[in-house]
Amino acid sequence: MDVADLGLPVEVPSTALFTDQYELTMLQAALKAGTAERRSVFEVFTRRLPEGRRYGVVAGTGRVLDAVENLRFDADVLGFLRERNIVDDETLEWLAGYRFSGDIWGYPEGEVYFPGSPIMRVEGSFAECVLLETVILSILNHDSAIAAAASRMSSAAGERPLIEMGARRTHELAAVAAARAAYIGGFATTSDLAAGFRYGIPTVGTSAHAFTLLHDTERDAFQAQVDSLGRGTTLLVDTYDVAEAVRTAVEVAGPELGAVRIDSGDLLLVAHRVRRQLDELGATDTRIVVTSDLDEYAIASLAASPVDAYGVGTQLVTGSGHPTCSMVYKLVARAGSADPQAPLVPVAKKSSGGKTSIGGRKWAARRPDAHGVAEAEVVGTGAVPAALAGHQLLVELLKSGEVVGREPLDAVRDRHIAARAGLPLSATQLSRGEPVIPTEYVQDQSGN
Numbered sequence: 477m478d479v480a481d482l483g484l485p486v487e488v489p490s491t492a493l494f495t496d497q498y499e500l501t502m503l504q505a506a507l508k509a510g511t512a513e514r515r516s517v518f519e520v521f522t523r524r525l526p527e528g529r530r531y532g533v534v535a536g537t538g539r540v541l542d543a544v545e546n547l548r549f550d551a552d553v554l555g556f557l558r559e560r561n562i563v564d565d566e567t568l569e570w571l572a573g574y575r576f577s578g579d580i581w582g583y584p585e586g587e588v589y590f591p592g593s594p595i596m597r598v599e600g601s602f603a604e605c606v607l608l609e610t611v612i613l614s615i616l617n618h619d620s621a622i623a624a625a626a627s628r629m630s631s632a633a634g635e636r637p638l639i640e641m642g643a644r645r646t647h648e649l650a651a652v653a654a655a656r657a658a659y660i661g662g663f664a665t666t667s668d669l670a671a672g673f674r675y676g677i678p679t680v681g682t683s684a685h686a687f688t689l690l691h692d693t694e695r696d697a698f699q700a701q702v703d704s705l706g707r708g709t710t711l712l713v714d715t716y717d718v719a720e721a722v723r724t725a726v727e728v729a730g731p732e733l734g735a736v737r738i739d740s741g742d743l744l745l746v747a748h749r750v751r752r753q754l755d756e757l758g759a760t761d762t763r764i765v766v767t768s769d770l771d772e773y774a775i776a777s778l779a780a781s782p783v784d785a786y787g788v789g790t791q792l793v794t795g796s797g798h799p800t801c802s803m804v805y806k807l808v809a810r811a812g813s814a815d816p817q818a819p820l821v822p823v824a825k826k827s828s829g830g831k832t833s834i835g836g837r838k839w840a841a842r843r844p845d846a847h848g849v850a851e852a853e854v855v856g857t858g859a860v861p862a863a864l865a866g867h868q869l870l871v872e873l874l875k876s877g878e879v880v881g882r883e884p885l886d887a888v889r890d891r892h893i894a895a896r897a898g899l900p901l902s903a904t905q906l907s908r909g910e911p912v913i914p915t916e917y918v919q920d921q922s923g924n
Contacts (some may be wrong), residue, residue, distance in 0.1 A: 491543040492553045492574075494611040497562060498539040502568040503603055512603035513814040517837045520582075520596040520616060520805050522589075526624075526798035528908030531899060533627050533892060535593055536619030536656040541879045543611045544576050576604050583840070585883070586660050586891035586900065587869065588626045590853045592915040594838040595803065602810065602871025604683050609805040617803050618650065619657040621795035625772070627787060627896060628662025628796065632776040637664040637785045639680055640671075641767070642793030654793040660888050663788075675885055682737070688715040698728040708734035710765055713750070714741065722750055726757040735763040735784070743768065744781050753784035771796050772906055822857070836920065840914075842898075843855035843866040850913050853883035879899065 486764055491703035521749050525532055549557075549571040557571070578600020589595050596612065598605050626839035630638055640658040643651035648670075654880035655663075655671030665678045684702055692698040698711050707729045713721035713736045725733055736754070743766045754762050763784035771791035778786075791797075807824065811818035822835030834855035845851040854864055873881035896903065903912040 481515050490550055490570075491547045491611050492549045493544070493556070494614065495607065499607050499609055500557070500563050500567065500683045501569075502606055503570075504563045504715065506602055506606075507570060510814070513601045514644055515811040515816065515818065515820065516600065516602040516605050516807060517809040517820065518598040518605050518609070518805055519594045519838060520612060521594055521600075521833075522640070522801055522803045523593055523831070524591050525595055525911055526621075526795075526801065527726060529624065529894075530903050530905065530909055530912040531624075532587045532589065532593075532625075532801060533620055533661060534585055534587045534589055534616075534625040535623035536615040536653070536662045537582060537596075538560075538882060538885070538888070539615050539619065539653065540658070541873060541882055542582070542610055543581075543615060544608060544874065545879060547574070547576065547607065547611070549574055550852070557588035560709045561675055569692045572601070574604070574607070575877060576600065577877040578873075578874075579872070579876065579916050580881075581870045582873050582880075582881075584868050584871050584891060586895060587912065588892075588895045590911045590913060590915050592834075592855050592917070593839050593853055594855060594870065596873075597837070598805075600836075602698075602807075604690070610820050613803055613805050618802045620803070621652045621799050622802070623661040623892070624794060625792055625798070626658040626663050627742040627892065628772040628904075628906065629770075629775055629786075630662025631771045631896070632779070632906065633662075633786055634779065636783065638662065639664065639765070639785060639787040640666040640668070640789075640792060642786045642789035643668040645790045646793040647679065651793065654735075656885065658818040659885060660892055662889070663792075667787075677885070682710045683712055683716050685712060685739075688712060692879075694721055695724050695728060697726055702729045706802075710737050710763075712739065712748075713790035718746060718750065719753060722753050723757065726754070726759045728760070731758045731761070733759055733762045735765050737765045737767060737787070739767045741768075742785075744778055747778070747781045749782050749901065775908055794875045802861060804833075806833050808833065808835050834917065840869045841865075842869060843867060844898075848898070852913050854918060855913045855915060856918030856920070858918075859882040861918070 496546055580598050582596035583589055589753055640655050640663045651668050652671045653664040655668045656675050659677050665680045667677055667681050671677050688694055688697040701709055711725045711773045747764055765785045766783050767787035770786055770788045775786055775894055781834055809820040809822050811820055824835035826832055838857055839860050841849050841854045843852045843854050900912050
């Protein structure tokens with residue numbers, strides 16, 4: 477089934493205008509100057525991790541591939557550009573036939589990254605590559621921020637499952653992408669049905685306080701929910717008095733009650749009291765789910781509590797204080813002419829204020845120590861040292877305009893778990909610190 481045919485707000489027919497105007501004006505100027513067809517290499521990287529973070533998580537790669545495939549300038553889009561006089565007729569004619577025909581390499585989705593990691597490399601003519609800057613950055617910056625927060629939360633949660641429930645705290649389309657990124661970072665389920673429909677993520681949901689308040693008594697509300705959803709449902713027990721609600725919940729559903737949810741109060745204290753009460757009532761298998769503005773620190777603080785699952789919303793979909801990864805998209809090499817055989821020349825911005833970049837088409841490898849644990853992120857140009865050949869990170873995602881790197885979301889999720897496990901143990905510490913491994917640069921020794 478093509479979700480676009482259903483008219484749902486989870487996919488768009490074209491990503492052509494998910495861009496900044498200067499990408500089109502640069503294109504126009506380059507076409508006039510005769511430099512638009514020069515072979516070029518752009519790279520996505522970040523100069524630093526968000527303050528205190530020890531690793532980043534690559535997420536959004538699959539959505540980037542979808543966006544590149546859907547970047548088409550149809551009649552309506554071209555009409556808009558013409559009406560606003562954004563570009564001239566020559567540029568409009570060029571855009572009408574736009575199809576990205578270059579190559580994209582990148583860290584596989586779910587992999588971890590560090591400052592300077594060439595997370596994605598886009599190769600083709602300047603004209604076709606420059607148009608991808610904003611859409612690639614908007615996807616990777618958003619999704620990677622959510623996935624990094626999710627990874628920290630899932631690490632703090634250990635074996636206890638996490639429920640993504642942040643749809644009401646962000647834009648409706650961002651909510652779908654956030655649920656996908658959270659799943660990559662280790663969340664088990666989502667409350668967002670659009671995310672379940674679009675990406676096959678398991679969905680969950682029971683009731684809110686409004687359902688309890690609708691009924692004349694709390695018992696009536698619980699009875700209605702159990703009659704409809706069965707004894708295995710999750711009953712919300714903090715609308716009025718928690719202890720009374722737990723007693724009523726077990727009376728209505730019996731010891732087969734699936735779970736109770738606590739959404740307010742001192743969660744550590746209340747969870748212990750509820751667990752003791754459930755056990756005394758014979759509901760020893762009834763689980764406890766907690767919600768209420770959780771983040772990784774709150775989850776870690778509940779590690780010794782009898783909590784069985786966590787529901788996380790606001791802090792997750794806002795990146796737990798870091799809603800972007802500050803990734804940039806920079807030209808690092810270009811040919812001196814439009815000749816396809818012209819050699820690439822490294823180029824780099826030189827600037828003060830920490831915004832410099834390193835020129836050259838880069839490779840990346842993660843060097844392990846004698847125990848197989850990562851000890852350095854090695855980034856270089858030119859030939860890859862033989863000792864690192866088996867540890868390279870970039871994989872081919874799109875070749876000559878055709879996607880070759882699309883993969884199931886569960887494979888991405890499994891990759892992240894493995895990648896995080898391959899880092900030093902201090903990677904999972906929530907205390908502020910530097911990147912868990914350093915980034916080392918290797919210069920091209922060939923003289924090219």
